[in-house]
Amino acid sequence: MSDLLERLRGRGWRLTAQRRVVAEVLDGGGASHVHLTADEVHARAAARLPEISRATVYNTLGELVSLGEVIEVATDGRAKRYDPNAHRPHQHLVCSRCGAIRDVHPGGDPLADLPAAERFGFTVSEVEVTYRGLCPNCAGA
Amino acid sequence: MSDLLERLRGRGWRLTAQRRVVAEVLDGGGASHVHLTADEVHARAAARLPEISRATVYNTLGELVSLGEVIEVATDGRAKRYDPNAHRPHQHLVCSRCGAIRDVHPGGDPLADLPAAERFGFTVSEVEVTYRGLCPNCAGA
DNA sequence: TCCTACGATAGACAGAGTCTAAGTCAAGAA
DNA sequence: TTCTTGACTTAGACTCTGTCTATCGTAGGA
Ligand SMILES: [Mn+2]
Ligand SMILES: [Mn+2]
Ligand SMILES: [Zn+2]
Ligand SMILES: [Zn+2]
Numbered sequence: 001m002s003d004l005l006e007r008l009r010g011r012g013w014r015l016t017a018q019r020r021v022v023a024e025v026l027d028g029g030g031a032s033h034v035h036l037t038a039d040e041v042h043a044r045a046a047a048r049l050p051e052i053s054r055a056t057v058y059n060t061l062g063e064l065v066s067l068g069e070v071i072e073v074a075t076d077g078r079a080k081r082y083d084p085n086a087h088r089p090h091q092h093l094v095c096s097r098c099g100a101i102r103d104v105h106p107g108g109d110p111l112a113d114l115p116a117a118e119r120f121g122f123t124v125s126e127v128e129v130t131y132r133g134l135c136p137n138c139a140g141a
Numbered sequence: 142m143s144d145l146l147e148r149l150r151g152r153g154w155r156l157t158a159q160r161r162v163v164a165e166v167l168d169g170g171g172a173s174h175v176h177l178t179a180d181e182v183h184a185r186a187a188a189r190l191p192e193i194s195r196a197t198v199y200n201t202l203g204e205l206v207s208l209g210e211v212i213e214v215a216t217d218g219r220a221k222r223y224d225p226n227a228h229r230p231h232q233h234l235v236c237s238r239c240g241a242i243r244d245v246h247p248g249g250d251p252l253a254d255l256p257a258a259e260r261f262g263f264t265v266s267e268v269e270v271t272y273r274g275l276c277p278n279c280a281g282a
Numbered sequence: 283t284c285c286t287a288c289g290a291t292a293g294a295c296a297g298a299g300t301c302t303a304a305g306t307c308a309a310g311a312a
Numbered sequence: 313t314t315c316t317t318g319a320c321t322t323a324g325a326c327t328c329t330g331t332c333t334a335t336c337g338t339a340g341g342a
Contacts, residue, residue, distance in 0.1 A: 014318095016319095016320065016321080037298090038298080038299080051322085054299090054322095055300085055324095056320080056321055056322075058298095072218070074215060074217070077215050077329090077330085079297080080218050080298085080299090093255075093259075093261065102261050106255045106256075106259065108254045110254065113248055113251070115248060118245045120243050120276075122272075122274045122276050123274045125237075127270060127273070128270070128273065129251060131263075131267070132265070132268070132269065133263045133266045135263050136262035139262075139264045155287095155339055155340075157290080179329080179330080180328095180329085193290085194291045194292070195291095196331085197289080197290055197291075199330065199331075219329080220328080220329060220330090221329085
């Protein structure tokens, strides 16, 4: 995602300090297993650019999602999380107790598990799989 | 439905008009592909029992979920849906445009697709699969 | 019938996200 | 370089979903 800003400029984005900071927060360090909420993104962005507003963070995140640069993940009934790891398809493993999230890469094609007879005429294009359980910390004796 | 009320009574539930109406709304007609939001449940319940409160609907739904009689489904970032089809395991197929939901029963065991090396020490106990696409109505034209 | 603990109610409150009106500024034009 | 303008940002009001609390009511047992 390091050339993210390049791609965005190529898409006609006006490059503002706010957008740059949001992109940097999401891409920070290249750690691909980051799943921040909008408010967490806002907090980190505000550390670099104190006057940035919540609305701008939401707007920018929404644009990044539309552009396919970021994936929206709703694991629980709480705040959505924003996932910069949009270029390698993956699923999520979530701790039922503490909410920790890990990227996982299951084998097989989950779409293939849904026979035509179970598709009811839908044009199925996407599958989202969430594995739930206890993380080592929460399960630990 | 009468089964449900029986089971609830057996569990020590005090049988009030409000709880009865909520249970009837969820179980209404035995159509198992009902996925109502809390507010939809409230609206239908209020048609039979006008003074029923939102809080009671939320409380009752929460109790039914705890008892395993109803499943909470969060397909989008919007309101949770309450699924009375709790006794036959299934997954969901959701229309990306209109939000229509269908129950589906994929083959294979989705848990088996997650190799041990991808479990990161988690005790994985549950998988939730959401298929997305366009329903016949939304795809046509 | 009476008692009372459990349940229902209204409405305040909270979290997450959207929207609007007004001000600001990135970037192309001259 | 300066000008211009429409895209962008902002504060804060607003919506939607859900939770909580204080008070009132009643199901069901004695
Ligand atoms: Mn991820
Ligand atoms: Mn269902
Ligand atoms: Zn945990
Ligand atoms: Zn549809």
